[in-house]
Every structure is written in structure tokens, then in C-alpha cells.
Amino acid sequence: MTAPALELRGLSKKFPIRVGGRLLPRYAEHVAVDGVSLVVPTNRIVGLVGESGSGKTTTGLMAMRLIEPTSGQILIDGKDISRLGHAELKPFRRQMQVVFQDSYSALDPMMTLAQIVAEPLHIHGLMTARAQTEAALGWLERVGLDRSYGQRYPHELSGGQRQRVAIARALILRPSVLVADEPTSALDVSVKAQIINLLQDLQEEMGLSILFISHDLSVVRSLTDTVVVMHRGRVVEQAPTEAIFLESRHPYTRSLLDAIPVLHPRDRRRRTFQSAETIATGIPRLSARDLAAPAMPSATPQLVTVTPDHRVEAIVTA
Numbered sequence: 001m002t003a004p005a006l007e008l009r010g011l012s013k014k015f016p017i018r019v020g021g022r023l024l025p026r027y028a029e030h031v032a033v034d035g036v037s038l039v040v041p042t043n044r045i046v047g048l049v050g051e052s053g054s055g056k057t058t059t060g061l062m063a064m065r066l067i068e069p070t071s072g073q074i075l076i077d078g079k080d081i082s083r084l085g086h087a088e089l090k091p092f093r094r095q096m097q098v099v100f101q102d103s104y105s106a107l108d109p110m111m112t113l114a115q116i117v118a119e120p121l122h123i124h125g126l127m128t129a130r131a132q133t134e135a136a137l138g139w140l141e142r143v144g145l146d147r148s149y150g151q152r153y154p155h156e157l158s159g160g161q162r163q164r165v166a167i168a169r170a171l172i173l174r175p176s177v178l179v180a181d182e183p184t185s186a187l188d189v190s191v192k193a194q195i196i197n198l199l200q201d202l203q204e205e206m207g208l209s210i211l212f213i214s215h216d217l218s219v220v221r222s223l224t225d226t227v228v229v230m231h232r233g234r235v236v237e238q239a240p241t242e243a244i245f246l247e248s249r250h251p252y253t254r255s256l257l258d259a260i261p262v263l264h265p266r267d268r269r270r271r272t273f274q275s276a277e278t279i280a281t282g283i284p285r286l287s288a289r290d291l292a293a294p295a296m297p298s299a300t301p302q303l304v305t306v307t308p309d310h311r312v313e314a315i316v317t318a
């Protein structure tokens with residue numbers, strides 16, 4: 001079996017937070033991500049969902065080594081990159097790229113679009129200057145912008161065009177893994193659909209492996225192969241996309257799905273978010289005997305395997 005493009009093992013992040021005391025500031029730890037394990041197989045799109053503040057972005061940034069994990073491992077093609085220093089990490093940087101909601105803020109306003117898209121080639125010392133420009137113009141075309149855009153500047157673009165440029169810049173190094181953190185949430189509905197189609201086409205063409213972070217569950221449903229659900233820094237459920245939408249087991253996943261806006265009033269479901277207490281009391285209790293993989297009975301919830309691809313945080317009884 002080949003190693004997955006990206007694997008996270010028990011990844012955690014604690015941020016120091018100031019807890020009062022103006023003269024003698026004291027610090028406490030805020031656990032933003034708490035032992036997250038997930039796999040993005042080669043040539044697959046994995047959705048990462050969960051309410052605001054559940055730790056999605058922090059997880060994505062740690063996966064790309066853009067912020068340092070407090071503990072846990074990050075494996076790219078089976079190689080543990082979590083402790084590599086700057087120089088050792090550089091070859092892996094080519095393999096992993098990120099597109100953010102607001103990638104525009106990362107585009108240098110003084111650079112032409114051709115320069116912006118070519119910059120990663122320049123940073124990695126790849127190709128001659130002429131070939132870099134040619135590659136950048138080719139990528140602008142590939143993301144649906146005319147080559148003439150190469151001479152333009154970021155402020156001349158619409159939001160959707162900026163995201164196209166950000167995608168071209170992220171993919172010009174032909175990475176194997178892409179983290180897309182709400183890449184369309186700032187866009188209008190019609191533009192959003194175009195960018196999603198573009199991502200889908202490029203994923204197929206390049207065999208990309210994508211961790212797709214989104215609040216937009218209808219996009220997640222149409223785009224992803226599997227879904228990982230985070231709640232308060234932990235993974236509470238992960239399963240093939242259809243299983244998440246049709247047979248979710250965790251109360252938090254259900255409350256997230258209930259929050260999807262519906263188009264037809266007669267399909268309207270109860271969509272008040274459940275309180276943390278309701279979610280806590282609704283955590284499934286599963287018998288150790290009924291699980292696909294062995295688990296020890298325990299009073300605290302643990303992530304257990306209910307079918308080979310479907311894992312849910314549950315209390316295991318004897």
C-alpha cells in the first residue's frame with residue numbers, strides 16, 4: 001500500500017492566552033487543536049468541517065508547517081516532516097501549498113500577475129527567468145485568465161480572478177498536497193461555483209490531494225470524497241462523504257447538517273444549533289463487540305471505528 005499524500009497523527013496546538021493580571025500577567029493554555037489524526041489519500045479531496053473556532057485553520061496551517069505543532073506528527077508521502085528544520089523542509093515546501101479565503105492580501109500589489117504567479121519558481125531557483133514567465137502565463141491561461149493578464153496588477157482584478165491567480169501561484173510548483181482554507185467563502189454564488197469547478201478540474205488533471213476546509217456543506221458534499229468533522233479542537237467523526245450526510249452518528253455532526261440553509265421551505269428541518277450540553281449527552285454509546293476495530297470500554301469518549309471507513313467519537317461500553 002502506498003503512503004497517503006498527507007497524514008496527521010495526534011496533532012495538537014496549545015496557544016498561550018493571557019488571563020488577566022495587569023501588573024503580573026498570567027498565562028493559561030488554550031488547546032486549539034487536540035490530538036487530531038486524519039489522512040488525505042493521494043488523488044482525493046478530504047473535507048474538514050466544524051463550527052467557527054473548532055480548529056480547522058490551525059490544523060491546516062500545522063499540516064503545512066506554517067505554524068508549529070505543540071505535539072504530534074505530520075507525514076507527507078509517508079515521511080515525517082514535523083521536526084525538520086528550515087533547510088531540510090525546503091524540498092517538501094514545493095510539495096505542499098495553501099490557498100486561503102483572502103489570498104489577495106498575500107499578493108504583492110506592486111508585482112504584475114506574471115511575476116506573482118512565477119515567484120514560487122524564482123524562490124525555488126527553478127527555470128530561467130524567461131521560462132518562469134512563460135510558465136506563469138501558461139498557468140494564467142489554465143486558470144481561465146487570458147495571457148494578457150500577465151501584465152496587469154492585483155488591484156485590477158475581481159475577487160474571483162484574484163482567487164484564480166492565487167490558485168495558479170499555488171499550483172505552479174506542481175505540489176502533491178493542497179490545503180484550501182475556505183477558498184470561496186468571500187465570493188458571490190456564481191463565481192463560487194466557477195472556482196469550485198476549476199479546483200475540481202485541476203485536482204483531476206494533476207491527481208492533487210486536497211484538504212478542503214469549508215463551512216459550505218453543499219460544496220463539501222459535491223466536492224469531497226471523505227469528511228472530517230471537528231468540534232472544539234477534536235475530530236468527532238470521519239467517514240466517506242455520503243455516510244456523513246446520510247448516516248452520521250455523532251450529535252455534533254447532525255447539528256452541523258441541520259444548520260444547512262434549505263432552499264425549499266417544505267424541506268426545512270430544525271436548524272437550531274444544539275448546545276454543548278445536548279451534544280455531550282447525545283454522544284453515542286457503542287458496545288465494544290459491535291465495533292469494527294477493537295476498543296477498550298471507557299467512560300470518556302474515544303474515536304472508534306464503526307465500519308472500516310467510518311470513525312466516530314463514542315463512549316465504549318463492554
Ligand SMILES: Nc1ncnc2c1ncn2[C@@H]1O[C@H](COP(=O)(O)OP(=O)(O)OP(=O)(O)O)[C@@H](O)[C@H]1O
Binds near residue numbers: 030031054
Ligand atoms: N495565534 C493564536 N493565538 C491564540 N489563539 C488562537 C490563535 N489562532 C487561533 N486561536 C484560537 O484557536 C481556536 C481555533 O481557531 P481556528 O482559526 O483554527 O478555528 P477555525 O475552525 O478555522 O475557525 P473559522 O471557521 O472561524 O475559520 C480558536 O479558539 C482561536 O481563537
Ligand SMILES: [Mg+2]
Binds near residue numbers: 056057058
Ligand atoms: Mg478558519
